[in-house]
Amino acid sequence: MEPMLRGVGVSHGVAIGPVRHMGTAVLEPPATQIPSEEAPREQARAQAAVDAVAADLIARGNLAGGEAQAVLEAQALMAQDPELMADVSRRIAVGSSAERGIYDAFAAYRALLAAAGDYLAGRVADLDDVRNRIVARLLGVPMPGVPDSDEPYVLFAHDLAPADTALLDPTLVLGFVTEEGGPTSHSAILARALGVPAVVALPGATGVAEGLVVAVDGSSGEVLVSPPVERQEELRRLAAERKAALAASSGPGRTSDGHLVPLLANIGGPADLPAAQEAEAEGVGLFRTEFLFLDDSAKAPSEEKQFEAYRKVLEAFPERRVVVRVLDAGADKPLEFLTPADEPNPALGVRGLRTLLDHPEVLAAQLRALARAAEGLPVHLEVMAPMVADRQDAKAFADACREAGLSAKFGAMVEIPSAALRARSILQEVEFLSLGTNDLAQYTFAADRQVGAVARLQDPWQPALLDLVALSAEAAQATGKSCGVCGEAAADPLLACVLTGLGVTSLSMGASSIPYVRTALAKVTLAQCRRAAAAARAADSAADARAAAHQVLTGE
Ligand code: PEP
Ligand code: MG
Numbered sequence: 220m221e222p223m224l225r226g227v228g229v230s231h232g233v234a235i236g237p238v239r240h241m242g243t244a245v246l247e248p249p250a251t252q253i254p255s256e257e258a259p260r261e262q263a264r265a266q267a268a269v270d271a272v273a274a275d276l277i278a279r280g281n282l283a284g285g286e287a288q289a290v291l292e293a294q295a296l297m298a299q300d301p302e303l304m305a306d307v308s309r310r311i312a313v314g315s316s317a318e319r320g321i322y323d324a325f326a327a328y329r330a331l332l333a334a335a336g337d338y339l340a341g342r343v344a345d346l347d348d349v350r351n352r353i354v355a356r357l358l359g360v361p362m363p364g365v366p367d368s369d370e371p372y373v374l375f376a377h378d379l380a381p382a383d384t385a386l387l388d389p390t391l392v393l394g395f396v397t398e399e400g401g402p403t404s405h406s407a408i409l410a411r412a413l414g415v416p417a418v419v420a421l422p423g424a425t426g427v428a429e430g431l432v433v434a435v436d437g438s439s440g441e442v443l444v445s446p447p448v449e450r451q452e453e454l455r456r457l458a459a460e461r462k463a464a465l466a467a468s469s470g471p472g473r474t475s476d477g478h479l480v481p482l483l484a485n486i487g488g489p490a491d492l493p494a495a496q497e498a499e500a501e502g503v504g505l506f507r508t509e510f511l512f513l514d515d516s517a518k519a520p521s522e523e524k525q526f527e528a529y530r531k532v533l534e535a536f537p538e539r540r541v542v543v544r545v546l547d548a549g550a551d552k553p554l555e556f557l558t559p560a561d562e563p564n565p566a567l568g569v570r571g572l573r574t575l576l577d578h579p580e581v582l583a584a585q586l587r588a589l590a591r592a593a594e595g596l597p598v599h600l601e602v603m604a605p606m607v608a609d610r611q612d613a614k615a616f617a618d619a620c621r622e623a624g625l626s627a628k629f630g631a632m633v634e635i636p637s638a639a640l641r642a643r644s645i646l647q648e649v650e651f652l653s654l655g656t657n658d659l660a661q662y663t664f665a666a667d668r669q670v671g672a673v674a675r676l677q678d679p680w681q682p683a684l685l686d687l688v689a690l691s692a693e694a695a696q697a698t699g700k701s702c703g704v705c706g707e708a709a710a711d712p713l714l715a716c717v718l719t720g721l722g723v724t725s726l727s728m729g730a731s732s733i734p735y736v737r738t739a740l741a742k743v744t745l746a747q748c749r750r751a752a753a754a755a756r757a758a759d760s761a762a763d764a765r766a767a768a769h770q771v772l773t774g775e
Contacts, residue, residue, distance in 0.1 A: 222443070222444045222445070223442070223443050223444070224421055224422075224424070224427075224441070224442045225439075225440050225441055226397075226418040226422075226424070226440045227401070227418065227419050227420045227674050228416075228417075228418055228437045228439050228440035229400075229402050229407035229410060229411065229417050229419050229437065230407065230411045230413075230414070230415060230416055230417035230437045230731070231416060231437050231710075231712075231731070231732060231735050232414075232437050232462075233394075233416060233436050233437070233454055233457070233458035233461075234394025234416045234435045234437070235373075235393070235432065235433070235434045235435075235446075235451055235454060235455060236371050236372050236373045236393040236394075236432065236433070237370070237372050237429075237431065237432055237433075238372070238373055238427050238428065238429055238430060238431050239368060239373070239429060240366070240374075240375050240376065240425070240429055241363070241364065241365065241375065241376035241377070242364050242366060247322060248316065248318035248319045248354060248358065249319070250315075250319055251316065251319075252314040253311075253315070253316050255312075255314070258312050258314075261311045261315075261316055261317040261320070262308050262311050262312075264317040264357060265307050265308075265311065265317035265318075265320055265321055265353075265357070266304070268317065268356045268357045269298050269299060269304065269321075269353055271356060272295075272298050272349065272353045272356060273296075273298045273299050274295075275352070276292070276294050276295040276298065276352075277291065277292060277295050280292050280295070284490030284491075285412060285486075285488055285491045285510075286408065286487035286488070286491070286507070286510055287409055287412065288488075288490070288510075289487065289510040289511075289514060290513075292514055293345075293513055294348070294349055297342075297345065297346060298352075298353065300328075303324055303328055306324040307320045307321055307324045308320075310324055317357050318354050318357040321350065321354055322350065322354055325349075325350035328346065329343055329346055329347065332346060344378050351363045352364075368391060371390070371391050371393050372391065372393065373392075373393050373394050373395065373396065373433055373435055374387065374395040374396070375395070375396050375397075375424050375425065376397050376398070376424070376425070377398050377399060377424070377425050378397050378399040379395065379397055379400070387415065389413055389415050393415065393416075393435075394416035394417060394418075394437060395415065395416075395417050395418075395435075396417070396418045396421055396424050396427075396433075396435055396442055397417075397418075397419045397420075397421065397424060398420075398425050399419070399420065399671045400419035400420060401420060401668055401669065401670060401671050401673075402419065402420075402674060402678075402707060407419055408729070411710065411729035411731055411732065412487075412491065412494075412731070413731075414494075414731035415437075416435050416436070416437030416438075417435075417437050418437060418441075418442055419671070419674075420674045421440075427442075427444060431444055431445050432445055432446070434446050434450075434451060438711075438712075438735075464738060465734040465735065465738055466734070468737045468741070469499055469737075470499070470737075471501055472501065472726065472736065472737050472740055473740065473741065474719065474740055474741070474743055474744055474745045474747075474748060475742060475743060475744050476744045476745055476746075478744075478745040478748075480715075480724070480726055480740060481501040481502065481504075481540070481725040481726075482500060482501055482725075482726055482727075482733050482736060482737055483501055483502045483503055483504030483540065483703070483705075483725055483726065483728075484500035484502075484503050484504065484728070484730045485503075485504060485505040485507070485705060485727050485728055485729050486503055486505070486506050486507070486532065486730075487510040488506075488532075489532055489535075491730070492531070492532065492535045494730040494731065495535075495730045496535065498730040498731070498733040499733070500536075500730060501539060502539035502540035502541055502599075503532065503536060503539075503540070503542060503543075503727075504542050504653070504703055504705045504725060504726070504728075505542060505544055505653070505705035506541065506543045506544060507544060508525075508543060508544060508545060508546055508547075508585065509546050509548055509552050509554075511525060512546055512548065513552065517555050517556055518556050519556070519581055522584050522587060522588045523588075525585060525588035525589075525592075529543065529588060529592035530592040530596075533592055533593055533600065534596060537597050537598060538597050538598070538599070539599065540598075540599045540601060540725075541598055541599065541600055541601065542601040542602075542603055542630070542653065542703075542705070542727070543589060543600065543601070543602050543603070544602075544603050544604070544605055544632065545575060545582060545585055545602065545603070545604055545605070545616075546574070546582070546585060547570070547605035547606070548570065548571070548574045549565060549568065549569055549570025549574050550565045550568070550571075551566070551668070551669060557574050557578055557581065558574065566667065570606060571604070572604040572605060572606050572607055572612055575604070575619075576612075576615055579619065582619050583619065583622070583623055586620060586623035587623050589602065589623075589627070590623055590624055590625045590626070593625075593626070599628075600625075600626070600627040600628075601628040601629075601630055601650075601651065602625060602627045602628070602630070603630035603649075604631055604632060605632045605634060605655065605658075606632065606634055606635060606658070607632060607633070607634075607638050607645060608635050608637050608638060609638070609644070609645070610641070610645055610647060610648055613631045613647075613649050614648045616648075616649070617649055628651055629649050629650060630649050630650060630651035631645050631649045631651075631652055631653075632652075632654070632655045632705075633652050633653070633655065633659060633687075633702075634654075634657075634658035634659050634662065635658070635659070635662050636659070636662055636663050636687060639654075639659065639688075639690050639691045640687075642690060642691045642693075642694035642695065642702075643694040643697065643698065646694055646695065646698045646700055650700055650701075651695070651701045651702065651703070652691050652694075652695050652700070652701070652702040652703070653702070653703045653704070653705050653727075654688055654703065654704045654705065654706060654708075654723070655705060655706045656706025656707065656709075657677075657707055658706070659684060659706065660676070660677050660678070660679055660681065660684050660706075661677065663681075663683055663684055663687060664676035664677070678761040679706070679707065679711070679714060680714060680755065680762070680764045681760075681764070682755065682758055682759065682760075682761070682764050684708075685717070685721065685752070685764065686756060688704070688718060688721050689721045689722065689752070689756065692722030692724075693722060695722070701724040701725065702722070702724055703723060703725035703726065704718050704725075704726055704727065705728075707728070709726040709727055709728045709732075710728035710729060710732035710735075710736065712732075712735045712736050712739030712740075713739065713765065713772060714765075714768075715739060715740060716739055716740060716743050716747070716748045716751055716768070716772055717748065717751050718752075719740065719745070720747075720748030720749040720750070720751050720752030720753070721752045742772075747771060747772055750771045751767070751771040751772050754768055754770070755767055755768045
């Protein structure tokens with residue numbers, strides 16, 4: 220048997236090809252002293268390199284569009300941070316070369332970030348990437364990053380910075396495997412947006428030799444190293460059959476006995492619409508509007524800019540449901556003008572709806588822009604709040620929607636265990652629930668979604684998480700309201716069947732997952748889904764829950 224490595228599958232599909240490693244980090248520039256008369260020239264060199272790298276990141280963002288663009292633009296801002304540049308200048312003034320000044324100033328900033336914990340520590344990889352790009356430019360060496368190759372390959376990396384993931388060419392990069400990263404990390408979300416198979420949190424990924432052929436299964440998380448040629452052929456044949464079956468899949472999401480489960484798309488902005496339409500999404504189940512705000516974290520985008528983006532999205536789905544989530548700032552998505560800078564635990568601080576209730580003018584402007592955007596369109600607009608903790612939160616949000624004159628359904632995301640436990644009480648105030656299983660897992664298991672080391676607890680197959688889903692779905696059913704899932708759990712085809720069995724009424728996911736989920740649902744009956752859900756909840760671990768559901772749904 221060929222050696223098999225296992226990580227966490229985060230983007231479906233099978234990729235077979237030779238391993239290529241990501242360009243490694245830039246060497247440490249020499250710490251030679253420069254004469255003081257050269258300082259101004261070195262300072263100008265440093266500034267020019269920073270500006271060029273920021274412009275390059277923005278250009279990459281423009282090319283990539285969607286969620287990737289916002290992430291790359293945030294990196295460009297990081298490169299041009301005035302305090303960081305002031306530190307570079309100071310270091311050059313006392314004898315550092317431009318490259319050494321950058322290297323040391325970034326190291327000092329990096330140490331601050333790494334010590335700050337949670338969200339900020341998670342940005343260290345982004346910061347290192349920016350530093351490497353600037354130092355490489357100054358040293359005149361090739362940029363670190365995606366290898367140049369004319370042949371398709373499987374990309375292996377320690378971790379992938381958003382700047383790299385955004386520019387992966389799907390005709391050359393067959394798939395990717397990283398040592399770090401969790402199932403809900405930036406690289407995982409971007410991989411799904413790109414539609415290439417990906418496995419993250421795979422110990423030993425960087426040790427797999429360049430050029431060896433691997434077979435990567437982005438669903439199971441398995442990576443076979445040097446499988447024999449016959450096995451490769453068999454895997455290719457199975458993957459081709461699967462792809463053809465998927466391409467042929469169309470129509471609404473439903474079980475084999477006709478129980479309808481609308482399959483909706485998660486989007487970050489208008490750039491994600493073509494993929495959603497191509498996958499025949501039955502609407503949008505999660506529009507993450509914060510990506511419109513990340514462009515410039517110093518102020519809110521104008522009402523006009525918001526109006527234009529919302530209008531494009533609402534126009535794309537006539538007679539369909541479009542669920543817009545109001546701004547979810549804070550924690551892993553801080554905004555300078557809203558998020559307190561000194562929170563000890565940002566994920567437990569003022570984030571999501573809490574931020575908006577502290578800044579009602581920002582929420583009101585967003586709701587006004589949405590109300591205008593929906594005017595005259597035949598769309599079914601639904602608006603929901605992130606991070607609703609209790610009925611008081613739900614009421615405050617519904618009041619704000621009413622005050623803005625919004626003609627839409629108002630809903631609450633269930634991302635905090637308290638919201639699932641008291642779903643009935645929350646449903647007194649709003650018309651629907653949407654389960655954000657990424658944060659719900661984070662808060663249920665006290666496991667930071669940014670940290671690869673706790674990925675086991677971020678597994679949405681955890682029976683405790685399934686219990687909370689069941690509680691929410693039962694409460695919605697008892698009150699005749701709907702309860703969807705828009706977290707990454709919905710993108711797992713087997714789990715999608717279990718969620719259906721738990722009583723979830725719609726599933727929303729990155730567009731590339733829709734055909735997989737549609738195909739899986741079409742093979743099973745609602746009764747099977749219910750049995751699989753009961754079997755999964757009766758298990759004591761995520762792995763046993765998955766195995767039990769698999770048994771019921773496939774008979775294997
Ligand atoms: C979630 O938490 O599951 C969710 C959908 O929201 P986000 O991933 O944007 O936090
Ligand atoms: Mg969330």
